[in-house]
């Protein structure tokens with residue numbers, strides 16, 4: 001059975017017009033991984049996204065497809081699939097609760113959670129667990145960049161500033177996001193000016209080990225920092241988790257200004273015997289051996305992307321990208337902060353640098 005056929009079968013895929021507790025009605029289904037326009041979605045096979053409405057107000061609804069998880073996938077046992085599903089859902093709810101309690105205003109807010117009861121005509125039917133979020137009416141950054149020709153440097157830098165604040169807020173709660181790609185950056189106004197971090201499904205929490213924490217990289221392979229795809233696991237939380245979020249912030253800057261990805265550049269410019277398997281190489285080279293090659297290709301990448309950066313901010317922006325995306329994870333982050341006790345990544349420096357650049361861009365755009 002194809003992915004598309006499988007997606008059509010369960011009740012969780014047909015929820016339009018269903019009513020939820022609290023007076024919400026499901027009004028629209030959103031694109032799924034595997035569908036055209038959703039190439040960047042790595043989300044679970046077992047979830048669907050919808051828009052729900054109440055009195056003219058919208059919300060984003062994420063439902064868990066338990067029915068389909070129950071069906072045999074020929075790969076894992078039923079109990080394993082169910083455990084996975086409950087672990088993933090419970091973990092996302094718990095992390096979102098921490099963010100709500102801490103009032104993190106640059107992280108998507110949850111409006112409620114619950115279960116849609118089994119259909120009345122199906123006594124053995126299965127309820128559908130869900131999480132209801134505030135609705136990002138501007139969509140996500142990936143969609144906006146691909147569809148809009150109105151974005152300017154002031155918008156790009158303001159989004160980068162807001163995402164940096166979101167990362168700082170998460171790190172202050174000992175949470176690292178680990179999957180900060182453009183489709184997980186949500187825009188909460190029609191003009192896309194209010195950005196927040198979404199999709200905490202692959203996050204890490206200090207002191208809590210979830211299944212994806214044991215994987216070399218938790219988020220998308222296309223955005224993973226080099227040390228992770230080469231199988232090197234940094235010993236310290238700051239390097240392993242906060243360093244990865246910072247790498248994603250730098251990658252987001254690259255994407256917003258150039259539309260290209262650093263990983264694609266590595267893949268096109270490094271020979272197969274040095275590339276890891278995850279990036280279509282033959283995977284025989286380790287991180288330490290590959291690092292000089294990665295560093296030299298990274299330097300040529302920076303030279304290439306410089307022309308896409310605004311003239312007035314080129315020097316500082318390329319410096320920010322170099323310190324956020326350095327293939328050597330020990331050199332990533334603000335160098336002064338890294339010398340302090342505990343070697344903090346210095347996210348506050350990136351917050352203030354993007355803030356200053358965003359303000360300057362407003363003046364430059366007007367001129």
Ligand SMILES: Nc1ncnc2c1ncn2[C@@H]1O[C@H](COP(=O)(O)OP(=O)(O)O)[C@@H](O)[C@H]1O
Pocket residue numbers: 030041042043044047049059060062108133134135136137139140183184186198199200201
């Ligand atoms: N709060 C929201 N408002 C509007 N759209 C959203 C919201 N949250 C997510 N989306 C859309 O749904 C997509 C998938 O949601 P996400 O939470 O990232 O789940 P997944 O685990 O499937 O990646 C996002 O890339 C975005 O386009």
Ligand SMILES: [Mg+2]
Pocket residue numbers: 041042043183184199
């Ligand atoms: Mg996502």
